Amino acid sequence: MKKNIFNTSAAKITKVYALLLLGITVILSSVIISVVGLKQFQVQRHEALGIVRGLKRSFIANRNDWYWWRMGSSMDTDTTFVRISVAQQGKKQRYLYSPNAKAFLATKDQGSVTHLTANTHYATKTGLFYHVRASDLSTNKADPSVRYDIWVKLNGLTALLWLLIRLILLIALVFLIIGTWFIYLLARKLNRPLVELTGTTKVINQDISNNYKRQLPVPDSPQEVHDLTVAFNQLLKSLSDQEQADRRFVSNASHELKTPIATIRGYVSLVDRRGDAHPEVIPTALKYIDQESERMQRLVESLLKLSRANRLELKTTAVDLSAVVQATATHYSDVMTRPIRTKIQPQVTAQAHQDSIEQILISLLNNAQKYSPAETPITVSLTADDQTVTLAIADQGIGVPDDQKKLIFGRFYRASSVRNSVAGNGLGLAIVQQLVTLSHGQIVVRDNQPQGSVFMVTLPR
Numbered sequence: 001m002k003k004n005i006f007n008t009s010a011a012k013i014t015k016v017y018a019l020l021l022l023g024i025t026v027i028l029s030s031v032i033i034s035v036v037g038l039k040q041f042q043v044q045r046h047e048a049l050g051i052v053r054g055l056k057r058s059f060i061a062n063r064n065d066w067y068w069w070r071m072g073s074s075m076d077t078d079t080t081f082v083r084i085s086v087a088q089q090g091k092k093q094r095y096l097y098s099p100n101a102k103a104f105l106a107t108k109d110q111g112s113v114t115h116l117t118a119n120t121h122y123a124t125k126t127g128l129f130y131h132v133r134a135s136d137l138s139t140n141k142a143d144p145s146v147r148y149d150i151w152v153k154l155n156g157l158t159a160l161l162w163l164l165i166r167l168i169l170l171i172a173l174v175f176l177i178i179g180t181w182f183i184y185l186l187a188r189k190l191n192r193p194l195v196e197l198t199g200t201t202k203v204i205n206q207d208i209s210n211n212y213k214r215q216l217p218v219p220d221s222p223q224e225v226h227d228l229t230v231a232f233n234q235l236l237k238s239l240s241d242q243e244q245a246d247r248r249f250v251s252n253a254s255h256e257l258k259t260p261i262a263t264i265r266g267y268v269s270l271v272d273r274r275g276d277a278h279p280e281v282i283p284t285a286l287k288y289i290d291q292e293s294e295r296m297q298r299l300v301e302s303l304l305k306l307s308r309a310n311r312l313e314l315k316t317t318a319v320d321l322s323a324v325v326q327a328t329a330t331h332y333s334d335v336m337t338r339p340i341r342t343k344i345q346p347q348v349t350a351q352a353h354q355d356s357i358e359q360i361l362i363s364l365l366n367n368a369q370k371y372s373p374a375e376t377p378i379t380v381s382l383t384a385d386d387q388t389v390t391l392a393i394a395d396q397g398i399g400v401p402d403d404q405k406k407l408i409f410g411r412f413y414r415a416s417s418v419r420n421s422v423a424g425n426g427l428g429l430a431i432v433q434q435l436v437t438l439s440h441g442q443i444v445v446r447d448n449q450p451q452g453s454v455f456m457v458t459l460p461r
């Protein structure tokens, strides 16, 4: 698997690199070969023309200067061949040849000759050669009865060009090998953390229940993979936290449901066993069964509310909060056993979700009543400034100790002091907090003076 990833990326990069190298080699060799070839070709041409000039200067028809010239010339007679034809009046044309020239011409004429340019030709027997005639020269002031032909073999030039091509190919090959090796090493270095990341992710996928707790080793480099791994670890951490919270929630919920179910089953069994002989147990059993099933119903309703609140997307409208809070407080003062006082700033409006505001207020009023002695007043106040609206519900009850001020908003949390004395399931404040968060607000609990607590909900306007 590891090898495959390395190979895939390394192969892709190598392919691009090889293509690039090929392109550069082709361009570079064309340029070098053209420049060197042209330069060499010019040198050869220059030499050939030089020979013609030398010949013209020294040659006079019918004199022996040709032999003097031949003796004094530094011309390479193996690669350069000269033929001079002298036209004599009334006589046959006379030819003078430099050494090897005759043999060269004979060999050349045995095969076919291809004309590449006006002066450059390729003969199958002798190879590439350059041919110049005296008439090609612009400074042709010599005797017109004398004609000069010079052939210069370009074998040296061809050999040089071949050597150059081979050299360039060799260098390209060396670069290809070194480059490929370097790419492989680099790809491996860059890919290793990604391969590890992929491997661990697969392990996590295979065993989700245990592996959210795993953290990936964070590589120092490359920076992008480092950042990716850190982000991935954060994701794992929050998934792990969430998973633990979910487990706790399910276990708490089952525990809360277990108690009333056990009670109900206990009374059903009692009636079953003793109902006939002792019918007096039936009303008591029914009372408890009713009580416990009601408790279960409340719990299930709360769970549903919480689950709904988790998925809820609140559609806000302009709400006259002063009116809503006043109406709810008035309505509840009729059914509550504690007097409700209101201090409501008039005409406070905000973009809000009316149902949620009512639910929050009702929940906090219920708690205020549950956790305060009879007849102590509950105060509902609403104040606002330019930015925020604050809804406060103050009671004079048992209060919340400092170390529990945050905990009470957790699901199923109940203070130990109330666990056995006051009915409840510990979900009310969790639902309230969820609704406040969905409304982009905040909720805190403070101490009331001289006693009790104040729950303050701050919402944006």
Ligand code: ADP
Binding pocket: 367, 368, 369, 370, 371, 395, 397, 398, 399, 400, 408, 409, 413, 414, 415, 416, 418, 423, 424, 425, 426, 427, 428, 429, 430, 453
């Ligand atoms: P429940 O009231 O069903 O226990 P809540 O989530 O509404 O669940 O409250 C969680 C805990 O917070 C309560 O058990 C109680 O200990 C504490 N609490 C809530 N409201 C008040 C209050 N007004 N005064 C004192 N304690 C409170």
